[in-house]
Amino acid sequence: MDHDSLYKKLLTVFFLEFVESFLPGPAKYIDPSSIEFLDKETFAGIRPRRRREMDLVVKVRFKDSQQAFFLIHVEHQSTSPADFPHRMFRYFIRLTEKYNLPVYPVVIFSHDKPDTLVPETYEVAFPDKTVLQFNYTAIQLNRLPWRKFVAQPNPVATALMTRMQIREADRPKVKAECLRLLVTLKLTPDKAELIYVFIENYLKLNADENRIYEREISKLVDQEKDAAMEIISSIRRDAREEMLTLQLQHRFSTLPVAITEKLDKLNGEQLKELGLEIFNFQSLSELEEWLSKR
Amino acid sequence: MEIISSIRREAREEMLTLLLQHRFSALPAPITEKLNKLSGEQLKELGVELFNIQSLSEVEEWLFLR
Numbered sequence: 191m192d193h194d195s196l197y198k199k200l201l202t203v204f205f206l207e208f209v210e211s212f213l214p215g216p217a218k219y220i221d222p223s224s225i226e227f228l229d230k231e232t233f234a235g236i237r238p239r240r241r242r243e244m245d246l247v248v249k250v251r252f253k254d255s256q257q258a259f260f261l262i263h264v265e266h267q268s269t270s271p272a273d274f275p276h277r278m279f280r281y282f283i284r285l286t287e288k289y290n291l292p293v294y295p296v297v298i299f300s301h302d303k304p305d306t307l308v309p310e311t312y313e314v315a316f317p318d319k320t321v322l323q324f325n326y327t328a329i330q331l332n333r334l335p336w337r338k339f340v341a342q343p344n345p346v347a348t349a350l351m352t353r354m355q356i357r358e359a360d361r362p363k364v365k366a367e368c369l370r371l372l373v374t375l376k377l378t379p380d381k382a383e384l385i386y387v388f389i390e391n392y393l394k395l396n397a398d399e400n401r402i403y404e405r406e407i408s409k410l411v412d413q414e415k416d417a418a419m420e421i422i423s424s425i426r427r428d429a430r431e432e433m434l435t436l437q438l439q440h441r442f443s444t445l446p447v448a449i450t451e452k453l454d455k456l457n458g459e460q461l462k463e464l465g466l467e468i469f470n471f472q473s474l475s476e477l478e479e480w481l482s483k484r
Numbered sequence: 485m486e487i488i489s490s491i492r493r494e495a496r497e498e499m500l501t502l503l504l505q506h507r508f509s510a511l512p513a514p515i516t517e518k519l520n521k522l523s524g525e526q527l528k529e530l531g532v533e534l535f536n537i538q539s540l541s542e543v544e545e546w547l548f549l550r
Contacts (some may be wrong), residue, residue, distance in 0.1 A: 192486075192487065383489055383491075386491070387487060387488065390489055425489060425495070429495035429496055429499075430495055432492075433495075433531050434499075436532055437532060437535070440532045465502060465503055466502060466503060468503075469503075
């Protein structure tokens, strides 16, 4: 999964949480039960150079209305190119034409530098008049102070905090805070891993910073440490199952659902044991027999 | 590039190390060092490739090509 797909996954899995933390306006008037993710092929061909997987388009309903829908379009940008406002406008046109619905355009800028303010408008102006002023919402992470989000138990805020405005000296502390927030969120293992991937990849520490980070982590209370360990061991368990499933599929070309269901129920230790056995199975029925004994 | 957590990557490496040890007994240091440097994606590949590998020298060869 590359950077863009990682952002897309974050926003898809936690769309409402994203709206709640970063789009306070729409948060007030969208109907949370009406979220529908639209086809990702919408932007095929519009991108310069290469065709990238497009960012997010979500159809939502206005609260207090049975009929009125609108779209929220979210782009992720790791740079701020000069032609971006124009591109944002073209997306807007494309979506408007295709769906004939009002569009609320949003972009998340995740670049580190520069921290100069990015534009939030695209204008077509002449000396005598402005023909068009197209406005969108830019969430420029490197201008958001992380402290503003540290009190929010929100998974998207925790993940994106890693790209926010952080003083050099605070970096280890912020990473530790992210981890603390992650364990207090009490997410399912796969969701927790998604946030963890952000923390690990987007707030990389050098050796000195790491020492401070370790010290900060050691200050976590026992309950938080236990929760962190639980997350780690469930990711490990899941990684083992993933590897085994792959190997068994390769070995027997297909895996019956009955078997994958049994694999789902094995604990980490059992999966490790099974990992050592895979060369001894001559047939699926031998695997089944092994599984039935657990 | 696939972005995964280091926890997941290490779990893959551990599974493979155990499996290789189980199959070929002790692993020479150069092999464990090589395993240490594989990406998450490569570890997954090796996990499947193991079914075509008969000897430790074939493992070495595979690793050498990465």
